[in-house]
Amino acid sequence: MALSCQSVEETIAGILARRPVLGPVLNMFAPLLTARAALPQTLRPLLEETTLRLPEMDRERAAQGFPLLAEQPLTGIAAPLRAAAETILPLLEAQTVTRPHMDGLRRMFAVPQEEDAARERTAALEVLAEGMLNEKTAVLEKAAADAGVPLPVLLFAFGFILGPVLRALVLMRPGGDGKDAPWNADGAWRHGYCPVCGSSPSIAYLDRPVFDEKNAFLAGGGGKKHLHCSLCGTDWVFRRGACPFCEKEGNDVMEILRETKDARGERVDWCTQCRTYCPAVDLRESTGTPDMDVQAIGMLHLDMVAAGKGLHPIHPAFWNTF
Ligand SMILES: [Zn+2]
Ligand SMILES: [Zn+2]
The missing domain is CATH 3.90.1670.10 (FdhE-like domain)
Incomplete structure (x- = not known):
């Protein structure tokens, strides 16, 4: 965020000083929130190696209500997604909602030995990311079924992984997401x-x-x-x-x-x-x-x-x- 001054830890400390009752929920998510906030910087060099960039804003398309990434191919996003997953998945293991589904979630981001299978898994990740940004329910349901993970769990986990990748893309554009965006x-x-x-x-x-x-x-x-x-x-x-x-x-x-x-x-x-x-x-x-x-x-x-x-x-x- 452009004008963010406080870190995740400082914000949590500030909230808990006034509302200690939120301790259990904030402390449970603190490692995930901290990792997600740090990931965009780490992912940036990886994204720079891909052809993925945030498209220029087309005022006419924007006026019609299309976000920048709507209907955009996300070719190349699998590698940064896997890198983000490497950080996020171990932290999801500590969460009650995701813990029982870790095998399915890990499989989604793994690279199988066999070349065709690896290519297929990479394509599936791109399709899933595109499905998430274009609200393609059938695509999301299929991904959840393939992974053997309930859809809400998949969306929760994938959001923590896709979010920082998109954030890195925004920060890579000249001017980032500052006031003049x-x-x-x-x-x-x-x-x-x-x-x-x-x-x-x-x-x-x-x-x-x-x-x-x-x-x-x-x-x-x-x-x-x-x-x-x-x-x-x-x-x-x-x-x-x-x-x-x-x-x-x-x-x-x-x-x-x-x-x-x-x-x-x-x-x-x-x-x-x-x-x-x-x-x-x-x-x-x-x-x-x-x-x-x-x-x-x-x-x-x-x-x-x-x-x-x-x-x-x-x-x-x-x-x-x-
Ligand atoms: Zn209203
Ligand atoms: Zn957004």
Whole structure:
């Protein structure tokens, strides 16, 4: 994430200082979250050896709602996926959900001795990655059946492996995913799903005022809303009065749900039209910029309040489906 200042560990420590009750869940996922955050840097040289690059943004296609990686061949992605799996799979072994399925998961990423079999396995990984980015349910179901792994388990595990590879691709483009990324150009991307990979956001944040340090004047008032992709970690600007799920817009569409005391900008933004919510943090009301992937899990208490109100998470995940 472009403006991430705190590491995974610092963010976890900050959350636990205020909400020790989240200790078991955050500590259980800490090694996975730490590894995922470090992987894009490690994977970069491997990706540079492939022909895989993030396509340039085509404003017309973007206006039609196509994310950059939609309908793109992902030839060459198997090697970086296998490298990511080498780090992630041993950590998944410690998780209750994935532990019983490790044989099937390992088989997916292994390279068989026999050449034809190896080629087939490589092609299957590319097809799976493309299936994930284009929401091809039949492809995903087939991959799960072939591996002998339940589909939700496959999606959970594969997300931790594909996510850092996509993240590395985003960071490789000139300018990375900074404020000047083409999807943040005025009106270029107006959707509530990721402009790069098409996944739903796991969290939103409102930014702080921007000061021009050289000239000591206020360059931006802050309070702009950004959504953070649950899979590839891209951030993009989104309209505050619009629902990222049903995309309805208006003065009375979005409501805010806050904790009464010591909220530090943490809240849930929910849609009165479709009753979908997205956790959000207003950075103007807090100090430090958390790692957004960790922060999303750290708002579990608000997920529970939202569930109690009959609201649905925009990004259903292991920590917010009760
Ligand atoms: Zn994404
Ligand atoms: Zn809505």
